[in-house]
Amino acid sequence: MGRPERPLDASGGPVPAFAHDLRALRHRAGNPSYRRLAGDALFSPSVLSSAAGGWRLPTLAVTMAFVSACGGDRVQWERRWREIAERSAVVRDDRPYAPDAGTFVRPAQLPMAAGSFVGRADVIADAGRLIGSSADARTPILISGLAGVGKSALALRLAEQPASRFPDGQLYVDLATDRSDGAAVPAIVRDFLLALGVPAEHVSDNPMQRIGLYRSLLAQRKVFVLLANVRREAQVRPLLAQSAHSQVVLTSRARLLGLCGTYRVHLDVFSRAESLALLRRLAGSARVRAEYEAADAIAELCGDLPLAVSIVGRRIAARPQRTIADTAGQLTDRRRLLDILAVGDMTVRERFASAYQRLSAPARAVVRRLGSNGARSTTAIGVATAMNVPVDTTDELLESLVDAGLVRHSAVAGRYDIPALVSVFAGEMRQI
Numbered sequence: 001m002g003r004p005e006r007p008l009d010a011s012g013g014p015v016p017a018f019a020h021d022l023r024a025l026r027h028r029a030g031n032p033s034y035r036r037l038a039g040d041a042l043f044s045p046s047v048l049s050s051a052a053g054g055w056r057l058p059t060l061a062v063t064m065a066f067v068s069a070c071g072g073d074r075v076q077w078e079r080r081w082r083e084i085a086e087r088s089a090v091v092r093d094d095r096p097y098a099p100d101a102g103t104f105v106r107p108a109q110l111p112m113a114a115g116s117f118v119g120r121a122d123v124i125a126d127a128g129r130l131i132g133s134s135a136d137a138r139t140p141i142l143i144s145g146l147a148g149v150g151k152s153a154l155a156l157r158l159a160e161q162p163a164s165r166f167p168d169g170q171l172y173v174d175l176a177t178d179r180s181d182g183a184a185v186p187a188i189v190r191d192f193l194l195a196l197g198v199p200a201e202h203v204s205d206n207p208m209q210r211i212g213l214y215r216s217l218l219a220q221r222k223v224f225v226l227l228a229n230v231r232r233e234a235q236v237r238p239l240l241a242q243s244a245h246s247q248v249v250l251t252s253r254a255r256l257l258g259l260c261g262t263y264r265v266h267l268d269v270f271s272r273a274e275s276l277a278l279l280r281r282l283a284g285s286a287r288v289r290a291e292y293e294a295a296d297a298i299a300e301l302c303g304d305l306p307l308a309v310s311i312v313g314r315r316i317a318a319r320p321q322r323t324i325a326d327t328a329g330q331l332t333d334r335r336r337l338l339d340i341l342a343v344g345d346m347t348v349r350e351r352f353a354s355a356y357q358r359l360s361a362p363a364r365a366v367v368r369r370l371g372s373n374g375a376r377s378t379t380a381i382g383v384a385t386a387m388n389v390p391v392d393t394t395d396e397l398l399e400s401l402v403d404a405g406l407v408r409h410s411a412v413a414g415r416y417d418i419p420a421l422v423s424v425f426a427g428e429m430r431q432i
Helices: 014-028 034-041 045-051 060-069 074-088 121-131 151-160 185-195 207-220 272-283 285-290 292-301 306-318 324-331 348-357 361-370 380-387 391-403 420-431
Strands: 141-145 170-174 224-228 247-252 263-267 377-379 415-417
Touching (some): 014 060, 060 207, 141 151, 272 306, 285 292, 292 324, 348 420, 377 380
Parallel strands (some): 141 247, 141 263
Antiparallel strands (some): 377 415
16 A cells, blocks of 8 residues: 555645645546556656645646546646646746756757768758648658668758757667667667656656656657667657657668658769769869869769768868879779778778678678679579579568668669679678
8 A cells, every 4th residue: 555645735726736636536536556547647656646746736748647547638637737837837848857947958969960961952851841840740750771871961951950940959869789679768768858857766667658758758848859770660669759849850771661650761872963062062162173074983983872972072182182083093993992982980891891790691692692793783583593592582682682771772673773882892792
């Protein structure tokens, strides 16, 4: 049996009266324990107990969860909550757990965006319209595509564009190193709750209650959430929420076909104009203009892959005494190409290798096969014939390479395009 609640004087003001009536509602519902209520409300027992404590007005989300769990009239209780909140100014900006609005810390967890972002104008415009819509619930945006195609850069650009729409902060998690199927979700949610100002003692040990509180806060506040480098649906499905105010953006090499209700943006490599624009931004317009043909050749040799073009642009900028034609000449050596496409900790080879290492053994064998002759496209039938395996098997393996960000669907039905640099990498793997 739980500890008796302290007596309340309903005449002591609007907040004690509100708490008194919450207790009465619970009593009419059969006086269930707060632990039992927590299972329906998805808030911890301590949070629900505090709501009926009379010390301060609970948040709207907690109030609605309490009322729903007890079978109360949500419309009536929300109207009453808003009247008290406006009259007494007990709750500021509807933020739970913050005793003073001045102490509320807005999380700013996004990594630094690249200052050299170019292109993607149509994609940004379409996604921007979705983010700026007045729909009842914001649609999560999933950005997928090849390794090195600039998914994270685009996501960070989207966070910058409507920054004024998300004044309550930004949440970020990089799931690249998470090899579990959702096992890390409770820890991620806990970190998000703490970042949103929830005291540790109010974060439930029950994973479902944590997720419920997280979703409730997203429904209350205006937050931009970036879930980067997602590998499987289970890693993020619990982190998606229906919210009219907060926006969730995901990046993934995989298409995550199991996720419903998402707006899908599939990024391809740059257009040639975008590649040259990035080279101008990094190496200088005058140098690119003076050696336009060499710059165009570099974009071609990089397969217009944004990561590769960015690396070469930085190398050119760091060597003002060398011509762009010199760099283009170096890139024509296929054996050294991936060695050259590295600057600092940015390397094309490592990006491809990280995708390759996560493939199944049969899928790796397909990659090595793709590197046998430098081909730029293939088919399931061609791979099946070469490897003496069923066509259905190779079709599934090629689809897994699409989700690994190593090949892409061709405009011709049944064919798969092999990006130029992936072909070089596959040739290296064949030699190992």
